[in-house]
Amino acid sequence: MFDGFLASTVVQNALLIGAAAAVLSGVIGVFTVLRGQSFAGHVLADVSSAGGALSLLLGINPMLGFFGLGLLGALGLTGRRRGDGDLAAGILLGAGLGLTALLLHFAVTMRGVAGAAVSVMFGSLFAAPPGAGLLACFAALVGVLLLALIYKPLLLASLDGELASVRGANIRLVAGVFLVLLALAVTLSAMAVGAILSTALLIGPAAAALRVSRRPWVAMLLAALFGVACCWGGVALAYASYDWTPGRVWPVSFFITSLVLLVYAAASWRRH
Amino acid sequence: MFAPYLLDAWIVSSLVAVASGCAGLFVVCRRESFAAHALPMAAFPGAAAAALFGVGQVYGLVVAALGGVALLLWLKRGQRSDAATALLLVALLALGSLFLSLSGRYADSVYALLFGQIFAVGPDDVLPAAILGLAVPAVLLSGFRPLLLSALSPDLAMVRGIGCTRIEILFLSVLALAAALALPVTGALLVFSLMTGPAGAACIMVRSPRAALALSVALALALIWSALALSYLTGWPAGFFTGVLAALLYLAPRIWRTARPAPRSPGLA
Numbered sequence: 001m002f003d004g005f006l007a008s009t010v011v012q013n014a015l016l017i018g019a020a021a022a023v024l025s026g027v028i029g030v031f032t033v034l035r036g037q038s039f040a041g042h043v044l045a046d047v048s049s050a051g052g053a054l055s056l057l058l059g060i061n062p063m064l065g066f067f068g069l070g071l072l073g074a075l076g077l078t079g080r081r082r083g084d085g086d087l088a089a090g091i092l093l094g095a096g097l098g099l100t101a102l103l104l105h106f107a108v109t110m111r112g113v114a115g116a117a118v119s120v121m122f123g124s125l126f127a128a129p130p131g132a133g134l135l136a137c138f139a140a141l142v143g144v145l146l147l148a149l150i151y152k153p154l155l156l157a158s159l160d161g162e163l164a165s166v167r168g169a170n171i172r173l174v175a176g177v178f179l180v181l182l183a184l185a186v187t188l189s190a191m192a193v194g195a196i197l198s199t200a201l202l203i204g205p206a207a208a209a210l211r212v213s214r215r216p217w218v219a220m221l222l223a224a225l226f227g228v229a230c231c232w233g234g235v236a237l238a239y240a241s242y243d244w245t246p247g248r249v250w251p252v253s254f255f256i257t258s259l260v261l262l263v264y265a266a267a268s269w270r271r272h
Numbered sequence: 273m274f275a276p277y278l279l280d281a282w283i284v285s286s287l288v289a290v291a292s293g294c295a296g297l298f299v300v301c302r303r304e305s306f307a308a309h310a311l312p313m314a315a316f317p318g319a320a321a322a323a324l325f326g327v328g329q330v331y332g333l334v335v336a337a338l339g340g341v342a343l344l345l346w347l348k349r350g351q352r353s354d355a356a357t358a359l360l361l362v363a364l365l366a367l368g369s370l371f372l373s374l375s376g377r378y379a380d381s382v383y384a385l386l387f388g389q390i391f392a393v394g395p396d397d398v399l400p401a402a403i404l405g406l407a408v409p410a411v412l413l414s415g416f417r418p419l420l421l422s423a424l425s426p427d428l429a430m431v432r433g434i435g436c437t438r439i440e441i442l443f444l445s446v447l448a449l450a451a452a453l454a455l456p457v458t459g460a461l462l463v464f465s466l467m468t469g470p471a472g473a474a475c476i477m478v479r480s481p482r483a484a485l486a487l488s489v490a491l492a493l494a495l496i497w498s499a500l501a502l503s504y505l506t507g508w509p510a511g512f513f514t515g516v517l518a519a520l521l522y523l524a525p526r527i528w529r530t531a532r533p534a535p536r537s538p539g540l541a
Binding site: 033038042086087088090091094096097098099100101102105114116117118121196197200204207245248249253257258260264268 | 300305306308309353354355356358359360362363365366367369370373374376378379382383386387388459461462464465468469472508509511512513514515516518519522
């Protein structure tokens with residue numbers, strides 16, 4: 001069944017993107033959960049979907065589109081006043097999603113991109129352009145290095161903001177850099193499982209890892225491992241699914257999301 | 273724009289607006305915005321499963337949305353963490369994408385179910401839409417006082433013998449029906465905008481709950497009619513206009529207020 005699985009360049013590309021997304025999302029996800037910023041990740045994912053649609057329309061690398069709009073979203077989040085309720089955020093996101101609908105419509109009608117909505121919203125690991133895998137790995141590496149650079153003040157600020165500022169850490173700068181990293185992680189996750197499913201890769205493995213260990217280092221390592229296992233397992237299952245329903249591949253993102261949910265459920269159940 | 277073949281779209285979207293405007297007001301007053309966000313997501317795989325098994329879409333939507341109510345109550349009772357909630361919602365969307373990809377019309381149906389397809393409404397959709405579109409406002413209006421009282425003052429509601437849990441389940445079920453009705457027209461991702469944009473604006477503009485309800489319905493109708501007309505005239509997707517107009521509708525009264533600080537009245541929200 002797996003004849004030529006690893007030899008196929010499409011599969012290699014998918015495995016690389018999946019691994020890059022899982023590693024960066026895993027380590028960033030741990031801080032996202034610790035800082036209670038799951039909602040920010042969700043916002044960035046929804047906003048960046050417009051960027052994914054825009055890149056299809058312009059015919060540029062989707063990573064640029066996702067990340068560009070993700071950065072804009074991060075800028076919006078830093079400017080957000082405290083106390084704006086869920087209602088306002090949800091309605092503003094609705095306007096962003098409306099824009100995504102418009103750009104996807106243009107991508108289909110003006111450029112004839114088949115399956116634009118599917119690839120932006122639910123991911124397209126097997127349809128990623130060649131070379132996207134290496135680019136994703138490079139982006140993940142930059143992200144991890146940047147995180148290493150702000151690791152200490154970020155950890156301190158995440159656990160005890162007042163103590164961090166007493167120690168002279170520039171909390172605003174650290175929080176800003178973290179949002180940029182979050183946008184990068186969301187970008188890679190959106191490339192792997194699609195914009196509206198990217199929360200799964202960002203939050204799931206990290207939350208599961210934090211159930212196993214509260215030590216940040218261990219949790220980050222575990223989250224990256226869980227994420228890579230889910231992504232690679234998902235790619236393998238999708239590859240195999242070609243034989244289950246002749247002629248139709250089950251969506252990779254369905255398998256990855258289900259595996260993430262299983263891992264999280266297993267980690268939570270272990271705690272009980 | 274008013275050609276006979278579009279008549280069904282006008283009728284169904286008007287019914288959708290009336291139901292969403294009513295349900296939205298209670299969403300805002302009872303602060304159930306999470307439910308208004310989650311229930312359309314829960315309904316999404318139902319529509320996808322209906323497409324896969326060749327059943328009428330409305331049945332899939334209603335069953336899945338009501339299943340979503342059970343899921344929400346279960347999440348609430350167990351005090352599940354945010355992560356668990358987010359993962360379950362995402363898994364529902366992924367399940368929908370699986371059903372759609374197996375049904376064979378993956379690309380078109382994903383777009384239609386996420387962002388809506390107002391002009392795909394046909395004559396067969398009118399009857400179920402009429403039933404749901406009349407049932408939702410009817411139940412909400414008959415439960416008007418207990419629905420508001422149990423949210424604004426649970427203690428007082430208890431004294432009056434109103435069970436908050438029963439009211440909650442009833443309200444979530446009605447909200448699920450409204451979401452199931454609206455999903456094919458606005459898409460799963462924009463049901464929230466149609467429900468809360470007009471209602472959020474109405475709550476800040478008038479004080480009396482009854483007036484807010486009427487205004488919310490009127491604004492929802494204006495919103496969906498504008499989206500339909502603009503979509504017809506430009507050929508752009510109606511979902512774009514729904515999302516943007518809802519945000520403008522919600523923001524306009526707030527900006528108006530900040531611009532000229534009149535004697536403040538607290539309003540409903």
